[in-house]
Amino acid sequence: MQDETSSTLFSLSAFLVASVINIIGSVLLAGLRFADRMGEFGPTRSSQPTMATILTWIWSPVPMTLQALTDFGQHPTWPFWHGFLSCVTFGLFFAFLIPWIKRPLYP
Numbered sequence: 887m888q889d890e891t892s893s894t895l896f897s898l899s900a901f902l903v904a905s906v907i908n909i910i911g912s913v914l915l916a917g918l919r920f921a922d923r924m925g926e927f928g929p930t931r932s933s934q935p936t937m938a939t940i941l942t943w944i945w946s947p948v949p950m951t952l953q954a955l956t957d958f959g960q961h962p963t964w965p966f967w968h969g970f971l972s973c974v975t976f977g978l979f980f981a982f983l984i985p986w987i988k989r990p991l992y993p
Contacts, residue, residue: 894985901981908945908976912969915945946972 919938943950949971953964961967 895982897981897985900984901977904980905973905977908973909969911945912972915941946976948972948975 915938919936919942922936922938946968949968952971953968
């Protein structure tokens, strides 16, 4: 039996909400990346990273790091695994962060 002062270390509801938010954000970010790629066909090209690339690194750092460090990013199933890893790591981060924030300061 739990009393009011005990807290959990993991929140399933925070995991699910954060994962759904990440999926929605990833879909919107994919649309932004598509629009940026269409802009590359114009008369001016830039060697600087686009805003979509920067936002992708911020939004899903774990899959982007794996893509940069390995050659798995060239595999045909990479978009699925990128989305899956991004969703799970984002969800796990918030599933542990939310209960930690909500814990009592002085038990």
